[in-house]
Amino acid sequence: MKLGGKKFNKSDQDNTSGVNTVVRSSRPTTAAATPSSTGESQSAAPSPSQTPNHPMFTAPPSLEVLPLLKDVSSSDRPLLFMKKAHMCSCQCDFSDSLIMPREKEIKRQTLLELVDFLHSSSGKVNETMQSELIRMVSANMFRCLPPAHYENTGAPPEGNDPEEEEPYLEPWWPHLQLVYELLLRYVVSSEIEPKTAKKFINHTFVSRLLDLFDSEDPREREYLKTVLHRIYGKFIFHRPFIRGSIYNIFYKYLYETERCVGIGELLEILGSVINGFTVPMREEHVLYLVKAILPLHKSKGISIFHQQLSYCVVQFVEKDYKLADTVIRGLLKYWPLTNCNKEVLFLGELEEVLDVTEPSEFQHCVVPLFRQIGKCLNSANFQVAERALFLWNNEHIVGLIAENKDVIFPIIFEALERNMKGHWNQAVHGLSENVRRMFMEMDTELFEECEKQHAENEVKASELLEQREMTWKRLEEAASLAAN
DSSP states (O other): OOOOOOOOOGGGOOOSTTEEEEEOOSSOOOOOOOOOTTOTTSOOOOOGGGOTTOSSOSSOOSEEEEEOGGGSOTTTHHHHHHHHHHHTTSOOOOSOTTSSHHHHHHHHHHHHHHHHHHHSTTOOOOHHHHHHHHHHHHHHHOOOOOOOHHHHHOOOGGGOOTTTSOOOOOTTHHHHHHHHHHHHHHHHOTTSOHHHHTTTSOHHHHHHHHHGGGOSOHHHHHHHHHHHHHHHHHOGGGHHHHHHHHHHHHHHIIIIIOOOTTHHHHHHHHHHHHHTOOSSOOHHHHHHIIIIIGGGGGOTTHHHHHHHHHHHHHHHHHHOGGGHHHHHHHHHHTOOSSOHHHHHHHHHHHHHHHTTOOHHHHHHHHHHHHHHHHHHHTOSSHHHHHHHHGGGGOHHHHHHHHHTHHHHHHHHHHHHHHHHHHOSOHHHHHHHHHHHHHHHHHOHHHHHHHHHHHHHHHHHHHHHHHHHHHHHHHHHHHHHHHHO
């Protein structure tokens, strides 16, 4: 999985007269609290504007000319960096493009300069500078998200198709994107020691970062995915907390909100996480598979994130082949009954799982599995029947079937015969004939035995139907006599 942010060139940074101007925002803002280093549950240290005796300043200046970071000596650079970071905590009004155009450009240029500073070899950032930087990032990122579409219209969440809705785009993305890029540069920087950074990138910060996956803007969720993945890779001590928090978001989605914004991105992160699990798989990971990941298959909005979900499930089976039976039975448990499009997705995922399933595990679930496949073969929806028949195009699956043909043939034979005699779609009819021929070539003797058994079952069914009709006829005659 490729995770990366957009790169910014120095040419993007348009310097006006070699200086930046600091302004006070025209509307008040409240900086989000950032956790302090003294404990995960404690509030952040007060920002410079809240600290009466802070060496920088007690309140943001209304207008101040500041030189560029590259134009000052290394001894003056930390203080200038903190002043610039503090200035960028101010919010600009993007409700109207004609409001504060100069201030917006000043902030954009300053953010670009900070991004370039962290990316450059001279970007040495001490602990105090890091503290001010994370305060600024928190003030810009952590905010009240706008309500979802269904919350504005009053429609129930399950009645909206996210694929048909136009994505909401943050109006102040020109600034927010640079803030995300700045945080990404900070996290991936080799100059930043994890032991120091964990004072600012702590559990509270990560938790609030995860809350932002509810954002309707896909650009923001893409950056969040990249940043969180980098944090997971760099801060080893955060890994259990991040995994647990992601699973909690799944629980909330399944049992409370049914709002699937951000689930796909979180599953994509989890796919990389699962790929790094050690074998044998820890009991904790297996429990989350059963309790949090497999239940996502019952979601009404699964089409939005099914590709990522399927990847995670297959990763579990690839890591520990003994989980194949658990996964297959989980799919059968949540198999859709009336949603044909969802059933096609399940059949595709089932093929991917079976493709990495060992023969020893396949034997444990072969009977319930092929009973369900038999039902799919006889589906009146030709896409479902066709997708089920395509399983026989997979060489590995055909090999598994051949090793268990004594069990599978009797289950599938009747479904194939029913398709041959009465399915309305010619493509399904032709594919059923191909599979039937494959069975015959695989074991002629067993095929003839199944054919004979099927003929006997047909006779018994015919006799049973005849007896039922006679019984009803006698009942009708008895009722007619009683009425007379």
